[in-house]
Amino acid sequence: MPDWSYQTLFRPLLFRLPSRAARNVTLKAMRRVSRLPGGTLLIKTLGHMEPSPLLESRVANVPVPTPVGLSGSVDPDRIAHRALAQFGFGFMEIGPVTLFPVGNGEPIRNDAKRQLLTYPNEYENEGLVRLKERLGEPGHDLPRFFRASPMPDSSGEEAVDQLRTLLLALRTEKTAGFHIDALDPDCGDVANLRALERVGAMIRRLRAEDGFRHPVSLRVPLDYPPNDLYLLLSQADLSVWSGYVVGEALRTPDGAEIGKSGKAYAQPLVRRLKAHALAHQSIVAGAGVHEPQDALDMIAEGADHVLLGSGLVYAGPGLPKRINEALIYEKIKTEPAPATPSFWRHWGWMRLLGIGMIVGGILAWAIAASSVVLPYDERFLEMTRDELIRLNGHLLHFMSHDRITLAGTMISIGILYDRLARYGLRDGQHWARTSLLISGIVGFPSFFLYLGYGFFDPLHAAAAVVLFPMFLLAMRRNPDRPFRRPVNLRNNPTWRRAMWGQLCFVVLGASLSLGGLVIATIGVTNVFVPQDLAFMGTTREELRTANPNLIPLIAHDRAGFGGALFSDAVMLLAVSLWGIQQGERWLWWTLLAGGAPAFVAGLSVHYGIAYTDFVHLLPAYFAVLLYILGLILLYPYMMGNPWPTERTRA
Incomplete structure (x- = not known):
């Protein structure tokens, strides 16, 4: 469903359904198409989304074909990753993943006017065992990063043990890296500093004792106060982290809000992280990217990459391609145009x-x-x-x-x-x-x-x-050449x-x-x-x-x-x-x-x-x-x- 069909036909119909039903219908339909003979080729053909080599970059030192990733919130159960991988993404986040299932039967609320989704529980997922079963199904070649999260209300030591189990269970040759939930804005600076120390020590032990070599990035909650983050980063030992991921959810009494408004919260966090990031650390912004300009704004603030979540729901499946086109133009607009080929050449x-x-x-x-x-x-x-x-x-x-x-x-x-x-x-x-x-x-x-x-x-x-x-x-x-006009x-x-x-x-x-x-x-x-x-x-x-x-x-x-x-x-x-x-x-x-x-x-x-x-x-x-x-x-x-x-x- 490219943008010309999603915006005109499918989105109005899907938005009339309960959000969970709409998500399941969409993902399962894409899954069926991708499993047909030539299905993935059909998806590519409709959107012409093959990424340009000009977009190649690195996330936490992992090569990726484009700087645009898919947030785990879009397809938490990995139903249609094979189809979604054809949309022009460079990498995919899977999760959140917790040791045991986290369920919630309440509806997901969709405020289309504000472009805001409210999830009853941000950590809702099927648990480690079911995820590993799904990982055996046919997939894609894009780098995948697992978002590892402790069970809600776990104590500090329990959280570290759970994260260790998740890292060991999910490390495979196909795993590109991990995004770790280790911070809680409600706990205060001292508690979060101790949490970082415990998680950092655990990662160092894994690397020393178990040969763990996967990059690990710290996920920063979207509602983490920027000034508190500045103090935390100033005191913590950050060398263990390969990068940072700015989350996409704002916690409210009604649940976790994910939408366009998250951009205003993410930008100051990105600036703080950029000021403290080491040379090898990358920054991924995962909130409020609903149009190409949002991605350019995030990158201007210091982000190296963006994750698409709610933006894909409201803008449509062509959003990754549109962002890629905007990034290419920003990259080449100041370069001199190549000479026009001879009339008789082709x-x-x-x-x-x-x-x-x-x-x-x-x-x-x-x-x-x-x-x-x-x-x-x-x-x-x-x-x-x-x-x-x-x-x-x-x-x-x-x-x-x-x-x-x-x-x-x-x-x-x-x-x-x-x-x-x-x-x-x-x-x-x-x-x-x-x-x-x-x-x-x-x-x-x-x-x-x-x-x-x-x-x-x-x-x-x-x-x-x-x-x-x-x-x-x-x-x-x-030979192909990049599009040189504004998009x-x-x-x-x-x-x-x-x-x-x-x-x-x-x-x-x-x-x-x-x-x-x-x-x-x-x-x-x-x-x-x-x-x-x-x-x-x-x-x-x-x-x-x-x-x-x-x-x-x-x-x-x-x-x-x-x-x-x-x-x-x-x-x-x-x-x-x-x-x-x-x-x-x-x-x-x-x-x-x-x-x-x-x-x-x-x-x-x-x-x-x-x-x-x-x-x-x-x-x-x-x-x-x-x-x-x-x-x-x-x-x-x-x-x-x-x-x-x-x-x-x-």
Whole structure:
């Protein structure tokens, strides 16, 4: 469930359910998808969330692919970690883990307006034994850190013994490290200092006597007073700790509150920790990160990494990717841009291919709107244009209808190819290259769908021979480069409306892809639908009897159009899934210009020849509606320029 489906469809439905039920439904659904053949690939494909090497860093000296981690509060029972690992996270926290189960049947309260979740018990979990059983299930390759916690109300010595048991029981080759709950804001400085001394001594003994080598980070409660933390850090021996984790829960009489308001509490704690952190110690902030700007603010305060908890619930599963994109931009924005590749290296060939498609589409439209048939069509049929008209007054109209829609689709493909080459492929954008690659892979074979009927179209074959080498040249030697323009940082109304616009285009791309497959399949099988024959006032048998080569010629048009539409639609779908970004004006204009020729061609020819059967045109009406709504909803997001105000510190 990417943001365009989560914000628009799933979140409103899930927020109507009790929070525990909504969480279980969501996690179990993701778990099922991830266990299907190709399920994890599907999750990656929907979000295009593969992290960039530029984001590689270290948490407590453990290499991680991105600085964004998943808090243990999101999936405390590790139901869907395999799916969640595909969202662009760099590491995962598991827990809290206590020696024995900590249960609570009270509901989790969801205050959507304040973006606040209230848990009846912060330490609720299934206990060590059940967790170890779950750890044997198929998982992921991301580093995992266990949050080890003593049982509530344990004495000091009991807490240390429990933590020791947890560390020994959970240390495996797959364990990256531990986050230790050792502080209690209600106990006072002296008691917390003693607790740190006891836990530190225990860790040193483990390292000396049991060969324990895993990094251990101190988890600082979110409601720990910053001044008290300063005094504690000034007096304690901190050398045993590999880093610090600022918690995400504020304790109240009603339970533990986790939400956007935690950011204000976390920032001063991060500053205190940064002032005392040793060179090898990392700081992870785990509260109030609900949008990319929050993550940037935490890192500006001194955090090295962030944990996402409630932010994932309110912003959606695309939040890790959006934060990663913001971090990449912050990292490279002051670096000089690399030189633009030569036109002839790769991207220029794709532009030429696109221009060739546009020119070919215009010529095809002109022919289909005038003579309709070409000389080699007449030779194949052994009939002249006038004889075809005498055979059936609507036959040329019907053939024109297929050929003009094909021409409009060719122009649409050409515009998309040209624009994606100029603004995406030239800059090394992986999503643009992948979109073009997929379109070409499915598009070029469709040139020859008609061969099964025994008709060879020399013009189409010549076009394929000329254009295919350009496609191959465009795909060569084109390494990925990071996106260098500012990205979205806020979950504001403009962004939320854009999610509806993106949904419209994703549905449009998926629908047209299905339509293209259906049309191509009909073209190589039945050729006609009932409305076609009703329009011409004839039957398939009558056409075959009149000229046995007539149906193969029409099938060639229909299969060619279906294949072209499928190629166009899968590219539109890929662009809609991966390319929508704030301020990308060129892409909004590309969507407008790329869709217009296909829709104008399809609708104008139907009305021009009076083929206006409502059922036949209903898919086209639906597609036009999605197209117009999508452009309207995306306009403020993609055409605006909010960054001067968006990028101010919160």
